[in-house]
Each structure stands twice: as C-alpha cells, then as structure tokens.
Amino acid sequence: MAGQLGFFDLEDRYAPLSKAGDPLEKLAAVVDFELFRYRLVKALKRSDGARGCRPPYDPTLMFKILILQALYGLSDEQAEFQIWDRLTFMRFLGLGPGEAVPDATTIWLFREHLTQAGAIKTLFGRFDALLADKGYLAMSGQILDASLIQARHPANAWTTARRRRSSKAKPRPRSGRTNPARQRRRTWMKCAKDPGRYR
Template identity: 40%
Template structure:
C-alpha cells in the first residue's frame, strides 16, 4: 500500500545515507570550495556586461563535472541524471523546488571556458594540493607507465590518411561529418593490435598510488618521449619503476647521474635473449612495478580508456578531470579506511 508523508523527502535522504551514498562520503572529505577557488583563479568567471542569466557558481559546476567523470556520463546523460536522480541533486546543491539546472549546453560552456583559459590542468593540480594538506606526501618511489585512450574508429577514404596526418580535413567530407572527425587523433600499435586516439602518461607514487603527474599526447608518440616530463621531484624516494618499454641507456645514465635509482625491466630479442641476471632483475622489480597497473585499472573502471571528445585540447581537459576524480576516489577510500598518511 502506498502511503503519503509530509516528510517523504527527508526520509528518502536518510535512507540514502543509511545505504551508503558515495557522493555524500566524498563530500565529507573533500574541500570543494578550495577546488572551485583554484579553477576560478586559473579561468576567471565571465562578466555580466551583456546581461542575461548569471552563470552557475563554479563550485556547483566543479561538482557536476566530478560526478560526470565518476559515473562516466556524456553531457546529455549528465543533464538527464541531474533532473532525475536525488543523490546527484543534493550533491550539486539543487533544491527540489529549484527550476534551472546545469544543462548540456551549460556543461559544454564551462568546459570551453577552461580550455580557452588554458586551465585544463587546474583541477588536477588543485586536487593534488589537498593531499599535502592531509599529509599524503609522495613516498616510496614512483611508478611510470602509459596507456592508450581510444577514440571512435575513424573511417577515412582512400588517400585521406595522408591529409589527416597533416591535421587537415579531406575535402570530400560533408559538414556533419567534418564536425565529428577528429583529425588530431593518431593511430598506434600495441601487442600487434591497432588503436586510434590519445595517450596518457602517468606517474603514481608507490606508497599511496595517487597519480602525481600526467602528460596527454597523441597515441603515436612513443611512451619514452614523456618519461622525464612525468618524473616527480617531490617524491621522498629516488626510486623510479617502469616496464621494458622505457629502456634507454643514455637517459638512464643521465638520470642516475642526477641521483635517481632506475628500476626498469630489461627486454630481450630473438638474437639477444635476456641473461640470467637480467631475468632475476626483471623478476625482482615486477611486483612493485605492477602496482601502477592498479592505477590504470581504476581509471578504466571510471571509463578512462575511451574518449567522447574531439581534439587534443578536449582530450587533455577530459583526462585531467578523470585522473583528478580517480585521486579523489582513492583519497576518500584511504580516509574511510583510516589509513594514515605516513
């Protein structure tokens, strides 16, 4: 039997808390005001010289984009869920009697504001600063790896590949297809399979497994090109772990000269197989190096292996928010589990 209650809304919220609302737990541990302030500093809110409805508060939009990354939603899906889902509404701060909500156009406009201001990295940097506030320093050494983030497979007419490789658009494409064609995405092969899209190079600390530094590039750029770009000088240990794809004798010698201790797995070939000593070396560092795979597995669960965006600028924004969200999720887990920062 259906019963009516004047307190139905409060009863439902209490039930959500009892069942364990992920967003409410996130809210208990994260300073969203500080995140919004960092975003505003990097990409100031637009003025109202032209009049019209004022933009939604930055903190509200930060919360929207974090939900979007946490649940891997498109702009259209995000708009629908904000209309439909109680837990999303209360996390974003939308009262039940509120009329306007951030719709798909508002979400897109906010992202464009960040890209135009060159502030794609602002949320990632702001999230990582919060770890210092709670004492979660980068410890135990650092693990470096890269992963291809795929875009939808492009169908290009014969002879069009050379045109696209020059960041130009084939002349025979209709306007609708032109808008959906990503001419900046590149192809790469991994374990004999071809992939198209972009590449995320990341550095995670070995102790807490927070992602400390990232670099976004096209998929065709080799992992080794960004090895030094993602080294974190703030880690309390000088150890660096990486797989056999990062072998480069000259670079390793240079970094060793700067005091880094390199633990990079060796690779053999048909003509020059690994020695017993190299096999032991690989086996000894396999377990600590493999911890970085847990990090990329976490990103994959958030939908971090595919892109709905077009172009390198949008991919950079998306992956900065994705990695920031993964770090927030890990931080919440550590706090809830009572794992202290040492």
C-alpha cells in the same frame, strides 16, 4: 493527488541512501569545494552581469559536475539526465527538487572555457591532491581509503615475473608426439658414445 515533496520527505529519502554508503556524501565531507572558487572565477573571467544577461551557474556547482563526469564516465547529455534522475547527484550539487539543472550545452561551454584558460589540469590536480591529503582515492564511482589499496606492479615487472614463473614450470609431456630434431639429436649422441652399435 500527490502533494509537493516537503523538506522532511526529502530527508527521509536521503536517509537510506546515506545508510547504504553514498560515496558522494563522503566526497562532499572530505573535500571543501569552496577552495576552488577563486581559481574558477579567475579562469572564467566572467562579467558582473550588468548588461542584464541571465546570471551564470555557480562555478563550484559546475566544477562538481565535471567531477561527477570524471568519476562516473558521463557525457554532457548523460550528466544532465543523471542530475535530474539521481537524488545522490542532486544532494552532492546542493540542488533542490525544484531548482534548475544545467543542460548539456552549459556543461560543455563551462568545460571549454576552463580548457581554453588552461585550468583543467591544474584544477583536477588540486582536487586529487586534496583527496590524497585526506587519505582517499576517487575511482570509478567510489571513494576508497587509499591506505587499503594495494599498488599495482608496472606492466613490464608483472610480465617479467610471469615469465620467470613459466620458465620454472615443468613442460607438459606431449602425448604421442615427438620432436624430430630432438630425436635426431639423441640418436647422434648415442652414435657418438657407441659408434659401432648404430652402424
């Protein structure tokens, strides 16, 4: 019978993940999420729990879940499952193997409260700014060095450059095909040069 997972056993499982380059470990080292606590508490306006309700999840923990959803494109249900399933997600959120995980409804309610308070754009803008100040950029499950990313050209500039290249390219010869209008134009030009020859 397998025993309970110990602290050192968990560290041994985290070690190869860190060696492989866990992007969430880098994100946790780059961004201090405690800087968001004041903004989150102010936006949520929660009670002090004196009525005996179940204490809510830590707001920075819940905000980290929203970051995971945005980074990996997860729905609320997928986020709940992936937190249970992935050790990297658990470590990023600071959760142990036996700790409770917010369910999909809790995640949805948290995001709705921030949306109603008009704080979502401000919080994510602050997150992007902090990441950019450190020289990084978050893209689809990766934390990339922004200095190594080449800026994309605007779509219209790219299209214009492509058209210029295509206009300079030589047209392909059409095997066995002639343009009737072009053929008539050539004949008229020949007639104009030497009318007597083409009568």
